[in-house]
Amino acid sequence: MLTSSNLINALSTAADALAPPLDCSPAVASPARLWPPDHKLQPVSVQGVIDRNGDPVTITITDITQDEPLTGGGSGSTSSDATGVGTATAMLRSERAGTGDGRVYHLGFRADDGKGGQCTGTVKVCVPHDSRPGQDCVDQGALVRSTGP
Numbered sequence: 001m002l003t004s005s006n007l008i009n010a011l012s013t014a015a016d017a018l019a020p021p022l023d024c025s026p027a028v029a030s031p032a033r034l035w036p037p038d039h040k041l042q043p044v045s046v047q048g049v050i051d052r053n054g055d056p057v058t059i060t061i062t063d064i065t066q067d068e069p070l071t072g073g074g075s076g077s078t079s080s081d082a083t084g085v086g087t088a089t090a091m092l093r094s095e096r097a098g099t100g101d102g103r104v105y106h107l108g109f110r111a112d113d114g115k116g117g118q119c120t121g122t123v124k125v126c127v128p129h130d131s132r133p134g135q136d137c138v139d140q141g142a143l144v145r146s147t148g149p
Helices: 005-019
Strands: 028-030 039-049 059-065 089-093 101-114 117-126
Touching: 028 117, 039 059, 039 101, 039 117, 089 101, 089 117
Parallel strands: none
Antiparallel strands: 028 039, 039 089, 059 101, 101 117
């Protein structure tokens, strides 16, 4: 006999079966803040992607951009501020413009469970202007490719 409870359970099971196996929306950068701004490259990974089937997930960095120019006041005048496109870990330069409001890196990524489940997303990493508590980066300005021209 079909009851409303059975129907709700059946619809819920069908909805679960149709849902994509991977969810990139809860992804975060680890670490999400780089300090001190000493011009050194620091490793940053993407964590928090959910696989509804419990499969292992492979993350690939697909793009790295930032909201400050590659060279300029207080940035150390280095020509490339990041590496790691095509790998699981980005290396981001811990620097920001000395006269700015903090640098924000945008890491584009793809997650893949090896069984056809894929999703894409972007996480952000902040290099704050200073170390005062609550100091956040302001994400503004044109994005430039962090890996160089």
